[in-house]
Amino acid sequence: MLITMDSTPKTPCQDKLAFDTKKQADVAGLVAELQHNAKLKSYRCTYCSLWHLASSN
Numbered sequence: 001m002l003i004t005m006d007s008t009p010k011t012p013c014q015d016k017l018a019f020d021t022k023k024q025a026d027v028a029g030l031v032a033e034l035q036h037n038a039k040l041k042s043y044r045c046t047y048c049s050l051w052h053l054a055s056s057n
């Protein structure tokens, strides 16, 4: 039996946090920065059209 990974529509970002607006992403990024000392940058995703956070070192 073959396991086909393509049977369900997937995006490369499905495991990432997604935000509806840049503002929400920026706020979440700021919280993460304060809590984890991680520099996060918000960006508009071309796959799901939502906003994600990416670490920027």
Ligand SMILES: [Zn+2]
Pocket: 011, 013, 014, 018, 045, 046, 047, 048, 049, 050, 052
């Ligand atoms: Zn996405």
